Amino acid sequence: YAPSWRVKGLTRRELDLTDFAAVREMFRKDQPQLVIHCAALSQSPACQAEPAKARLANVEVTAVLADLAAAIPMLFFSTDLVFDGEAGDYDESATVNPLGVYAETKVAAEQIVLANPRNMVVRTSINTGRSPAGDRSLNEQIYGSWREGQTLRLFTDEFRSLIDAQITARAVWELANRNQRGLYHVAGSKKLSRWEIGKLMAAHRPESNPKLEPASRKEYRGAPRPADTSLNCSKAQALLSFKLPAFDEWLGTGAADW
Numbered sequence: 475y476a477p478s479w480r481v482k483g484l485t486r487r488e489l490d491l492t493d494f495a496a497v498r499e500m501f502r503k504d505q506p507q508l509v510i511h512c513a514a515l516s517q518s519p520a521c522q523a524e525p526a527k528a529r530l531a532n533v534e535v536t537a538v539l540a541d542l543a544a545a546i547p548m549l550f551f552s553t554d555l556v557f558d559g560e561a562g563d564y565d566e567s568a569t570v571n572p573l574g575v576y577a578e579t580k581v582a583a584e585q586i587v588l589a590n591p592r593n594m595v596v597r598t599s600i601n602t603g604r605s606p607a608g609d610r611s612l613n614e615q616i617y618g619s620w621r622e623g624q625t626l627r628l629f630t631d632e633f634r635s636l637i638d639a640q641i642t643a644r645a646v647w648e649l650a651n652r653n654q655r656g657l658y659h660v661a662g663s664k665k666l667s668r669w670e671i672g673k674l675m676a677a678h679r680p681e682s683n684p685k686l687e688p689a690s691r692k693e694y695r696g697a698p699r700p701a702d703t704s705l706n707c708s709k710a711q712a713l714l715s716f717k718l719p720a721f722d723e724w725l726g727t728g729a730a731d732w
Contacts, residue, residue: 475643475644475647475648476647476650476651478651479508479647482504482506485606486513491513491531491535491538491539492530492531492534492535494538497538497539497542498538498542501542501543506543506546507546507547508546508547508548508549508650509539509542509543509546509547509548509549510548510549510551510646510650511536511539511548511549511550511551511587512551513531513535514531514532514551514580515527515528515531515532515576515579516553516576517576518555518574518575518576518577518697518699519696519697521574521575521576521579521697522574522575522576522696522697525575528575528576528579529579529582531579532576532579532580532582532583533579533582533583533586536550536583536586536587537583537586540586540587540589540590540593543590543593544590545592546592547592547593547594547650547653547655548587548590548592548593548594549593549594549595549596549646549649549650550583550584550587550593550594550595550596551595551596551598552580552583552584552595552596552597552598553576553577553580553597553598553599554597554598554599554634554635554659554661554703554704554705555572555573555574555576555577555580555700555703556570556571556572556577556580556581556584556597557570557571557572557700557703558571558572558573558700559573559699559700559701559702559703560700560701560702561702562633562665562701562702562703562704563665563704563705563706564659564703564704564705564706565659565705565706565708565709566597566656566657566658566659566709570584573698573699573700574697574698575697576697584657588656588657591655592655593655594649594650594654594655594656594657594658595656595657595658596642596646596649596658596659596660596710597657597658597659597660597661597705598637598642598659598660598661598705599634599635599636599637599661599662599703599704599705600612600634600636600637600671601637601638601639601642602636602637602638602639602721602730602732603638603639603640603732604731604732611639611732612636612671613675613730613732614732616672616675617675617679617682620676620682620683620684620685621682621683623683623685624685625685625686625687626672626685626686626687627686627687627688627689628667628668628669628671628672628686628687628688628689629667629668629669629689629690629691629694630667630668630669630688630689630690631667631690631691631692631701632667632668632691632699632700632701632702633665633666633667633701633702633703633704634661634665634666634668634671634703634704635661635662635663635664635665635666635703635704635705635707636661636662636666636671636721637660637661637662637718637719637721637724638721638724638729638730640729641718641719641724642660644716645660645710645714645718646660648713648714648715649710649713649714652713654713658707658709658710659705659706659707659709659710660705660707660710660718661704661705661707661718662718662719662720662721662724663707663717663718663719663720663723664720664721664722664723665702665704666721666722669686669688669689671721672684672686673686674721674722674725678725678730
C-alpha cells in the first residue's frame with residue numbers, strides 16, 4: 475500500500491513508547507519523514523481500572539511524538555468511542571462526548587495532534603485481522619472463545635462500523651500519499667450490532683463450532699458503553715480510489731485470511 479515509502483514498523487518489543495529517552499534517540503537516529511501513531515492502551519475496562527496508565531500510554535506518549543514530529547506530518551489513529559452513541563452516523567463535525575477513560579484520553583490526544591496543521595487524525599472503529607499475539611483483534615477473541623467451547627452472549631443493541639485492518643491500512647496510505655491533513659473517519663460502510671457481527675463470523679468459520687446467544691448492553695455492568703458509534707465516512711470516501719466496504723460485503727469476497 476505504500477510503494478513510495480520506506481516503512482519501518484515498530485512493535486512494543488522493539489520500542490517501549492513510554493521510554494521517552496529511547497523514543498527520542500530512535501527518532502534522532504532514523505529521522506523519519508512521516509510518523510503514523512497507532513499504539514494505544516485500547517481496552518476500555520483496563521483504562522477505566524488504571525486511568526493513570528491510560529493517560530501515560532494514550533496522551534503523554536502522543537504528546538512526546540507530536541513534539542518530536544513538529545516539523546513533519548504525523549498521522550494519529552483515534553476511535554469512534556469519542557462519541558456518546560446517542561445519535562450514530564457521526565461525521566467529522568459532530569461534537570465529541572466521551573463516556574469513559576479510554577475515550578477521554580483519545581479526545582485529549584486528538585487535540586494535541588490537531589494543534590499542528592500538518593497532522594491528520596483518523597478515527598476508526600473495530601478493526602479485524604491478525605495480531606502478533608494472536609488474541610488482540612475481535613475476530614481472534616471470538617474464534618478463540620468458540621474453540622474453547624464457550625457460548626458468547628452478544629449485544630443486539632450496540633452498533634459499530636466494523637472494518638478489516640487491511641482496508642484501513644489501504645485507506646490511510648492513500649490519504650497520506652495525498653498529503654491530507656485534519657480529521658477523517660475511516661470505517662465500514664454499514665453499522666452492525668455485535669450480535670450481527672457474531673452471526674457473520676459464525677457463518678464464515680463454521681468449523682470453529684460457534685455458539686452464541688443474543689443479549690443487551692443494558693445487562694452490562696462496567697465501563698460505560700455507547701449504543702451507536704457508527705461513523706459517516708463520506709469525507710474520506712470522496713478521496714479514496716476504492717469503496718469502503720460493509721463488513722459483510724468484505725467477508726463475502728473471501729478476502730479474510732484470519
